[in-house]
Amino acid sequence: MSTIVECRGVAKRYRQGALSVDALRGLDLQIEEGDFASLAGPSGSGKTTLLNILGGLDRPSAGSVKIAGEDITKLDNNALADLRLKRIGFVFQAYNLIPVLSAVENVEFILQLLGAPPKERRARATEMLEEVALAGLDNRRPAQLSGGQQQRVAVARALASRPAIVLADEPTANLDSKTAEDLISLMSRLNESSGVTFLMATHDQRVIERTRRHIVITDGRIASDERRTRPAS
Amino acid sequence: MLAALAWRNIWRQPHRTALSLASIIVASAVTIFLLALQQGAYGTMEESVLRLLDGFAQAQPGGYADDPDLNKTIAKPETAIARLKEIKAVTVAAPRASTYVILSNGDRSFGSAVFGVDPSAEEKLSTLAGTVKEGRYLGPDDENAAFVGAGLARNLKISTGDKITMLGGARDRSIAADVLTVVGVFSTGSPEIDRQVIEMPLTRFQSDFAMDGGANVVAVGGRSLADIQAVLPALRKAAAEIGLTMRDWTELEPALHDVILLDASFSALLYVSLVVIVVFIILNTLLMSVLERTREFGMLMAIGMRPNQIGAMIWMELLFLAVVGAVIGVAFGAGLTAWFAGRGIAFPDAEILFRQWNMPSTLYPDLNWRSALAGPTAIMLSIVFAGVIPYLRVRGLEPVSAMRAV
Ligand SMILES: Nc1ncnc2c1ncn2[C@@H]1O[C@H](COP(=O)(O)OP(=O)(O)O)[C@@H](O)[C@H]1O
Numbered sequence: 001m002s003t004i005v006e007c008r009g010v011a012k013r014y015r016q017g018a019l020s021v022d023a024l025r026g027l028d029l030q031i032e033e034g035d036f037a038s039l040a041g042p043s044g045s046g047k048t049t050l051l052n053i054l055g056g057l058d059r060p061s062a063g064s065v066k067i068a069g070e071d072i073t074k075l076d077n078n079a080l081a082d083l084r085l086k087r088i089g090f091v092f093q094a095y096n097l098i099p100v101l102s103a104v105e106n107v108e109f110i111l112q113l114l115g116a117p118p119k120e121r122r123a124r125a126t127e128m129l130e131e132v133a134l135a136g137l138d139n140r141r142p143a144q145l146s147g148g149q150q151q152r153v154a155v156a157r158a159l160a161s162r163p164a165i166v167l168a169d170e171p172t173a174n175l176d177s178k179t180a181e182d183l184i185s186l187m188s189r190l191n192e193s194s195g196v197t198f199l200m201a202t203h204d205q206r207v208i209e210r211t212r213r214h215i216v217i218t219d220g221r222i223a224s225d226e227r228r229t230r231p232a233s
Numbered sequence: 234m235l236a237a238l239a240w241r242n243i244w245r246q247p248h249r250t251a252l253s254l255a256s257i258i259v260a261s262a263v264t265i266f267l268l269a270l271q272q273g274a275y276g277t278m279e280e281s282v283l284r285l286l287d288g289f290a291q292a293q294p295g296g297y298a299d300d301p302d303l304n305k306t307i308a309k310p311e312t313a314i315a316r317l318k319e320i321k322a323v324t325v326a327a328p329r330a331s332t333y334v335i336l337s338n339g340d341r342s343f344g345s346a347v348f349g350v351d352p353s354a355e356e357k358l359s360t361l362a363g364t365v366k367e368g369r370y371l372g373p374d375d376e377n378a379a380f381v382g383a384g385l386a387r388n389l390k391i392s393t394g395d396k397i398t399m400l401g402g403a404r405d406r407s408i409a410a411d412v413l414t415v416v417g418v419f420s421t422g423s424p425e426i427d428r429q430v431i432e433m434p435l436t437r438f439q440s441d442f443a444m445d446g447g448a449n450v451v452a453v454g455g456r457s458l459a460d461i462q463a464v465l466p467a468l469r470k471a472a473a474e475i476g477l478t479m480r481d482w483t484e485l486e487p488a489l490h491d492v493i494l495l496d497a498s499f500s501a502l503l504y505v506s507l508v509v510i511v512v513f514i515i516l517n518t519l520l521m522s523v524l525e526r527t528r529e530f531g532m533l534m535a536i537g538m539r540p541n542q543i544g545a546m547i548w549m550e551l552l553f554l555a556v557v558g559a560v561i562g563v564a565f566g567a568g569l570t571a572w573f574a575g576r577g578i579a580f581p582d583a584e585i586l587f588r589q590w591n592m593p594s595t596l597y598p599d600l601n602w603r604s605a606l607a608g609p610t611a612i613m614l615s616i617v618f619a620g621v622i623p624y625l626r627v628r629g630l631e632p633v634s635a636m637r638a639v
């Protein structure tokens with residue numbers, strides 16, 4: 001098992017005029033390949049900030065972040081965009097999809113950015129939609145999909161580039177409990193079947209119960225980090 | 234897919250896009266129509282003025298234009314005429330001599346410009362022969378005949394068949410005097426010309442003024458002014474070969490040329506303001522939509538799109554708007570203009586004004602590639618260039634702050 005994410009002493013200070021907020025205060029974290037981990041903590045504890053930094057959307061004020069062995073704090077903006085494209089899959093709480101593209105096109109779009117040939121990318125996008133149990137809804141626009149279906153498309157898209165890790169920020173927060181349950185089951189299944197690494201920021205107790213690693217963050221530091229060999233089913 | 238994305242994005246707000254397109258279409262159509270009308274008017278003005286007397290160009294002795302002196306002559310006008318007629322576009326080349334004289338009838342005397350002309354050539358070159366009010370134009374067998382402007386005829390109290398005395402200075406500094414018989418009176422509508430001009434046969438002029446077979450200028454005519462303008466370099470070369478200077482219409486009618494330039498620069502100001510307004514509308518609309526989509530851009534960056542790719546997408550949206558608008562605008566504007574070009578546009582109120590320039594009061598828009606494409610192209614390019622503003626704005630976005638935008 002190799003290390004996908006390695007953070008050492010990561011700090012993030014936001015400045016707003018005279019005010020400054022320390023969102024992260026020297027945080028160490030290691031995520032292993034195949035982890036299915038939840039990141040919990042009170043609102044404002046720094047979960048989103050941490051995911052953004054791990055995903056190359058934001059830069060830490062101090063500390064080092066390695067993704068698959070590469071120090072990403074030294075990358076320029078374009079290199080960070082490439083990192084996000086090739087190594088990271090993002091799933092947000094909402095507004096994940098491009099509204100003018102159909103489900104299959106949303107997935108395909110990533111593959112096109114990656115330079116995949118048209119036939120290949122259509123085939124893979126269709127296959128990814130099947131994986132997330134959305135076969136037949138390929139040509140629907142996001143507005144024609146339910147919230148749960150939209151999140152599944154987002155998962156399919158996140159996985160399309162075969163990333164090193166999928167970072168999900170409160171992916172179930174906008175879903176009803178049944179739909180949330182389905183989504184977490186889907187992600188769990190994908191983790192088990194293809195070994196994709198997941199790190200999910202969440203409040204949702206049902207999500208936390210289903211993960212095999214449970215990280216708690218408080219005031220910008222890791223408060224606890226426990227592994228469970230057998231997730232509750 | 235970036236292009237497809239851009240295309241679909243512009244239809245997310247169909248009303249807004251329709252308004253943007255409408256502003257491009259209307260502005261394009263307006264510039265086409267106005268430019269064509271303007272060019273049509275200028276063309277009519279130029280041709281009307283030049284056809285009356287000047288011709289479309291003239292071969293002259295050096296310095297004649299600044300100081301038209303009887304002594305600056307073309308010794309052998311036939312040679313010049315033959316050489317100029319070698320150029321295909323030249324349909325007629327007419328020799329002329331002219332000077333100032335005093336005309337009298339009894340105790341009435343008036344100053345006048347007298348032109349010695351070759352009547353048969355002149356009939357093809359100048360529309361003056363067609364403005365006969367009474368009597369007839371000069372004929373090839375006339376000798377001491379005069380074709381007199383109506384104003385001058387009124388002042389001298391003469392009409393067809395009357396005799397007038399002409400007194401002037403000949404080329405050899407002797408006194409030139411002759412008695413001419415009025416064969417016709419013309420009325421051009423231009424009071425200045427009608428009051429100041431008479432024409433007489435060139436041969437008689439040459440003997441009266443000791444011209445020794447010479448003339449002062451050779452006026453050149455063609456099917457249209459544009460035809461002659463197109464062969465100006467050849468005309469200049471031909472004139473230079475026989476020791477003459479070719480004067481184009483701007484040199485023959487500098488005042489008219491200035492009026493047209495002044496009018497054109499005022500209209501240019503109008504066109505520029507129109508373009509600026511359209512660009513402002515389009516840019517403003519796009520910036521609004523960029524602002525509304527900031528969060529979406531954050532998402533696009535999160536999934537790995539580079540900011541400059543997003544900027545390129547926005548630029549493409551503008552490009553699509555500009556191209557679609559301009560294409561429809563050209564079709565619409567050119568169609569409208571072509572319709573008016575077929576019917577002509579009457580300006581009954583301007584009839585008196587136009588007559589001074591020997592112009593008809595119905596104008597025909599001149600729809601050509603230039604009038605059809607200049608405006609829309611300028612609008613299209615300005616919009617596309619203005620796209621650098623949203624492009625830079627989007628390129629400068631930070632993913633995290635973009636995603637936090639509401
Ligand atoms: N862009 C920002 N500018 C200023 N403060 C921010 C910014 N992003 C987050 N914060 C602050 O940092 C802290 C952590 O925020 P966040 O990472 O969003 O927490 P969580 O996701 O755990 O709710 C909060 O106090 C928040 O207000």
Ligand SMILES: [Mg+2]
Binds near residue numbers: 169
């Ligand atoms: Mg958060």
